Amino acid sequence: MDFLRLLEQIRVPGLNECMLLITHLGEETAFLAVALLFYWCVNKREGYYILGVGFFGTIANQFLKLVFRVPRPWVLDPQFTIVEQAREAAAGYSFPSGHTQSAVGVFGAIARSTKIAWLRAVCVAVAVLVPFSRMYLGVHTPADVGVAAVMAVALVFLLRPVVMGGDGKYIPWMFGVMLLFATAFLCYVEFFPFPADVDMENLQSGVKNAYTLLGALLGMLAAYAVDEKWLHFPTKAVWWAQMLKLTLGIALVLAVQNGLRAPLDALFAGHMAARALRYFLIVIVAGIIWPMTFRWFAALGSRPSTQEEAT
DSSP states (O other), rough: HHHHHHHTTTTTTHHHHHHHHHHHHHHHHHHHHHHHHHHIIIIIHHHHHHHHHHHHHHHHHHHHHHHHHHOOHHHHOTTTOOOOSTTTTTEEEEEEEEOHHHHHHHHHHHHHHHHOHHHHHHHHHHHHHHHHHHTTTTOOOOOHHHHHHHHHHHHHHHHHHHHHHHGGHHHHHHHHHHHHHHHHHHHHHHHHHOOOOOOOHHHHHHHHHHHHHHHHHHHHHHHHIIOOOOOOOOOOOOOHHHHHHHHHHHHHHHHHHHTTTTHHHHHTTOHHHHHHHHHHHHHIIIIIGGGGGGHHHHHHHHHOOOHHHHH
16 A cells, blocks of 8 residues: 555646546456457467467466455545546456456557567557556555566466467467356356355456456457368458458447347346347357358459459
């Protein structure tokens, strides 16, 4: 807490706004955009690598939150103040930091993959700045961000040979382990006898994430199987077609994400199974439905054949 109090004393409005912008890079939307960029436009296996790092990191992060149940800094010290705009995104227990886990994992994976020096430097900078922003905003302690960063870095290095090695033959095994972990985590949050003093809001956050992860993973399994057997969608296209493909695709995914919330919640009477089904359908759209258009995008801007030119 001493370090957080030091940061509290140097806060100024301009720097507050800067840190609020940086911290968004550790949120779900940023992870989604980066993962889809690589999966759709760069290399599918690189996309699986980023998704794997994000998935295992989130499972470990959410499990440790519920095991240790460490309150947020402002709960530990009621005299401590935070940057209020950051409170809404600071859901669940404090240890370890989910934003840090996501940012260090995703941008660390990109830094591990790329040989472009400036891109690697940017990714490393983001992986450092997001954890710092969580402490500056007052929503996490150094222990929260430190443990999350170490776990993320470990996953970055451990998963790369699994996904990128062996000509991709280990990817189904990775998905199998992911399914085992997701099922185990869901059973944990639903059936473990948590003590009476557990914070129900924080526990509910863990339950919500458990259903989200299982639904998304089942969608990933289906998308992987369909692409391997039938779809085989291309990732290459001319640069402006790639931008169009990515922009329209992300807009579609976000529309599905938001548009299905109310009807599925009504259908399932508010049960978290609605969230699992919603994220399953989101991934089906992102991994199967939208990629069906990629051959058309790949053809955009391509040169006509010799016969067509002669005609």
